[in-house]
Amino acid sequence: MTEPQNPDASADAPVSASTRGLGDWLDSRTGYRALIQSALYERVPGGARWRYVWGSTLVFAFMTQVITGLVLWASYSASAQTAWESVYFIQYEMTGGWLLRGIHHVMAQAMIVLLALHVMQVVIDGAYRAPREVNFWLGLVLMTLVLGMALTGYLLPWDQKGYWATRVATNLAGLVPFIGPSIQQLVVGGPDYGHHTLTRFFALHAGFLPATLVLFLVLHLSLFRKHGLHAKQPITRPDAMFWPDQVLKDAVAMLAVMAVVLGVILLPALRAILAGEPIVSGHLGAELGAPADPSEPYAAARPEWYFLFLFQFLKVFEGWGATGEFLGAIVVPGATLGVMFLMPILGQWKLGHRFNVLFTIAILAGAGLLTAMAVHEDYYALWADRSAFADVEKVLDSTGGDSEKIAAALGHDEKKIADFENRRHKLEAIRRSEAFLSAVKQAGIDADRAIELAGRPEKIPPTGALSLVRSDPLTQGPRLFAQHCASCHAHVDPSVEGAEQVFAKSSAANLFEFGGESWVRGLLDPKQVAGAAYFGNTAHSEGDMVSFVTDDFTDEDVWNRSDKEAVVFALVAEAGLLTGAENKKAIKRGQELIADTDRCGSCHPYGENETERGYAPDLNGWGSTEWLVGIITDPTHQRFYPDTNDRMPRFGVASEGGLPALTSEQIELISRWLRGSWYRPAVNKKAEPASVRH
Amino acid sequence: MTAESHQEPTDKKTERRSFLTGALAMLCGGLATVPPLGAALWAFLDPLRRSSGAATFLPLTDLTNIPADGQPRQFPVIADRIDAWTGFKAEPIGAVYVKREEGSDRVEALSATCPHAGCFVELDKAAGCFRCPCHNSSFTLDGGIVAPSPSPRSMDSLECEVNKSGAVSVKWQNFYSGTEEKVARE
Numbered sequence: 001m002t003e004p005q006n007p008d009a010s011a012d013a014p015v016s017a018s019t020r021g022l023g024d025w026l027d028s029r030t031g032y033r034a035l036i037q038s039a040l041y042e043r044v045p046g047g048a049r050w051r052y053v054w055g056s057t058l059v060f061a062f063m064t065q066v067i068t069g070l071v072l073w074a075s076y077s078a079s080a081q082t083a084w085e086s087v088y089f090i091q092y093e094m095t096g097g098w099l100l101r102g103i104h105h106v107m108a109q110a111m112i113v114l115l116a117l118h119v120m121q122v123v124i125d126g127a128y129r130a131p132r133e134v135n136f137w138l139g140l141v142l143m144t145l146v147l148g149m150a151l152t153g154y155l156l157p158w159d160q161k162g163y164w165a166t167r168v169a170t171n172l173a174g175l176v177p178f179i180g181p182s183i184q185q186l187v188v189g190g191p192d193y194g195h196h197t198l199t200r201f202f203a204l205h206a207g208f209l210p211a212t213l214v215l216f217l218v219l220h221l222s223l224f225r226k227h228g229l230h231a232k233q234p235i236t237r238p239d240a241m242f243w244p245d246q247v248l249k250d251a252v253a254m255l256a257v258m259a260v261v262l263g264v265i266l267l268p269a270l271r272a273i274l275a276g277e278p279i280v281s282g283h284l285g286a287e288l289g290a291p292a293d294p295s296e297p298y299a300a301a302r303p304e305w306y307f308l309f310l311f312q313f314l315k316v317f318e319g320w321g322a323t324g325e326f327l328g329a330i331v332v333p334g335a336t337l338g339v340m341f342l343m344p345i346l347g348q349w350k351l352g353h354r355f356n357v358l359f360t361i362a363i364l365a366g367a368g369l370l371t372a373m374a375v376h377e378d379y380y381a382l383w384a385d386r387s388a389f390a391d392v393e394k395v396l397d398s399t400g401g402d403s404e405k406i407a408a409a410l411g412h413d414e415k416k417i418a419d420f421e422n423r424r425h426k427l428e429a430i431r432r433s434e435a436f437l438s439a440v441k442q443a444g445i446d447a448d449r450a451i452e453l454a455g456r457p458e459k460i461p462p463t464g465a466l467s468l469v470r471s472d473p474l475t476q477g478p479r480l481f482a483q484h485c486a487s488c489h490a491h492v493d494p495s496v497e498g499a500e501q502v503f504a505k506s507s508a509a510n511l512f513e514f515g516g517e518s519w520v521r522g523l524l525d526p527k528q529v530a531g532a533a534y535f536g537n538t539a540h541s542e543g544d545m546v547s548f549v550t551d552d553f554t555d556e557d558v559w560n561r562s563d564k565e566a567v568v569f570a571l572v573a574e575a576g577l578l579t580g581a582e583n584k585k586a587i588k589r590g591q592e593l594i595a596d597t598d599r600c601g602s603c604h605p606y607g608e609n610e611t612e613r614g615y616a617p618d619l620n621g622w623g624s625t626e627w628l629v630g631i632i633t634d635p636t637h638q639r640f641y642p643d644t645n646d647r648m649p650r651f652g653v654a655s656e657g658g659l660p661a662l663t664s665e666q667i668e669l670i671s672r673w674l675r676g677s678w679y680r681p682a683v684n685k686k687a688e689p690a691s692v693r694h
Numbered sequence: 695m696t697a698e699s700h701q702e703p704t705d706k707k708t709e710r711r712s713f714l715t716g717a718l719a720m721l722c723g724g725l726a727t728v729p730p731l732g733a734a735l736w737a738f739l740d741p742l743r744r745s746s747g748a749a750t751f752l753p754l755t756d757l758t759n760i761p762a763d764g765q766p767r768q769f770p771v772i773a774d775r776i777d778a779w780t781g782f783k784a785e786p787i788g789a790v791y792v793k794r795e796e797g798s799d800r801v802e803a804l805s806a807t808c809p810h811a812g813c814f815v816e817l818d819k820a821a822g823c824f825r826c827p828c829h830n831s832s833f834t835l836d837g838g839i840v841a842p843s844p845s846p847r848s849m850d851s852l853e854c855e856v857n858k859s860g861a862v863s864v865k866w867q868n869f870y871s872g873t874e875e876k877v878a879r880e
Contacts, residue, residue, distance in 0.1 A: 071733075072737075086779060095740045096733050247716070247719040459779060460781060
């Protein structure tokens, strides 16, 4: 450069001179060259090593969280009616939102792993020793802050998972003696979970904690620079400079971390491609459960995997009550952290360093073991063979679990009893695991449905996605039915295996596709009407309807084939559930037959006939939502069975001053669910309805 | 580095090696930051992808509610509105001034949004003109500029339709403010 022999090179000279001039000017004003110099040309005793990369990867991970977190912040809205909704929007409707959220979510988990590696490297290398004690303590503070950010971030989507996990975490904070309840109330933002829980968690997650973290990070890094890198002993190789040797290793490690994070996000996409399935980008990256609902049990609640060991650890103290939880959630973890704080001092003693290393390994191994135990318990049913415990189940069923009776059943043989108890515990473990797995499955179904509802062209109402879920027949119907109807009524497709057994156990009609063509055909089938799927197990098993279907309706002189068909069509039309092409003529004929006072109309009020209400159900609007709502509300109403109601409760009628068993909204949800009337996404998306976007 | 580079003949080799190491380090570090920065930028630019959609005629009122006296009256524009994830049903999304000349069935509508800087133009009945409270732009009852005015153009007229049964609807549109020309926002 100093000997411009090539005449062409002289053309560059003014440019480089002016840039150098600018650089000189900037350097004289800022001293940036010295700054870069001191940042890059740090001596690394013994040369660059892979084991030194963890601190740098943590800084990189934190920067990634800051970048992705800020943009997430730009689209997130912290309130009980908008948190889930805005996260849904980020995940499913914003371009690249799934990737942004995925990186933030997975990198948070990567950070926990990197933290563990960094702590391990520092302890094993004895890097906490004098004069680096304070920096070790700063590091522990940083670790606590990162864990705090992980904990607070989990709640922000306000889905079932985060909500219930946070309830547990904050309740545990309430166990601290004296100030616990106040701490809990401060964190939750009041006596109950809601808007202020979110605003406070968000302020902690995106404000207080990262700001504190940056402060401590600056101190951590400046002390690191002050004391220099603690080299692995003994030093066998020549020293090197931080730039470029160690920087290269750091950069490769960062790239590897990012590759792993992207891999975790994109792996399901790869699987979908291999399976030939379409990729839904919203399903990649971070999960979003159903919106948080304090009234809906959530048996699938578990903390994020890196806190699973604490969750499992609490089980060690089962049966100790609040004391046990206080010990498990606060005293033991606190003491562990306390020992770590003492490590630099302990390390001065002869065997102190060995103790520190062993202690760290023991903690990590213990956490690993507890995590494995938790996973094992939850997923036990996946590999355990329940059928091997059929004999235990049989004994339990026949004895009702009574220990006296069990002993008698086993002939009071102590060895047999001990063996039985042992296997009974295993069976219970399988049952618990099955319950957990089915809760996880249900949580997935609920989440998918909530997301489907949120994606309707009308979008989410201002009252939030929870109100959508709560007013969705497909979500609520099965739950309400199971709770209120299933003790008598079956809801099983008659064509599936085992349906007959279910019908035999039920004491009222099977309501699967009630009002639909196949249900009506079954009702009017002389072989089925008195069967368990219809009137068989009810007080009407020998009633007039049964004898009508078995006798009159089979008389071909009165009821010819096409008239019978016409009645079927007319009834299904009344329910509004005709699926095929509408045969208006047949329906009209059917309506005439139903109204005819010599036929159906002799008992049933319908149309223009003047049959009195009260003897048999009114068939006007039979099977419609309104009709179903009516009969569920009050089956003894004049319209249905005022005198011959068979055990069916009046779900919508309250005794004086009381509340009915079901609200009118709940009754409508059951009715709509029975009729299969719920939102279904259009197969090919049509243009959105006239609406204004802002 | 520069201080060390004048010592031994192996220096050139070392220098080249460390240049390559440095370049590789920068490459790896740069690559590692691409996904977070890329995803952040990609998601941050999402709003540019969204449009207000084509302008549609929205039902406003009935012809009988607009006396044929040449006096403008303010009506809210009601429509279903989607704000990111929330769908609002039948919400006021803006306002228009509507008037009908004596003996006429023709309805004229002016957007209440000031073409200067987007404030809400008020009807000053006493003075018989429109006035914007922000920068004092004044307009005649027909929407024309009253000079001197900071507004570069007259008030934005909106297309109106009156059907056979007398229902009045207006083509609801937003326009860029501050320009002499009236350009609709997409």
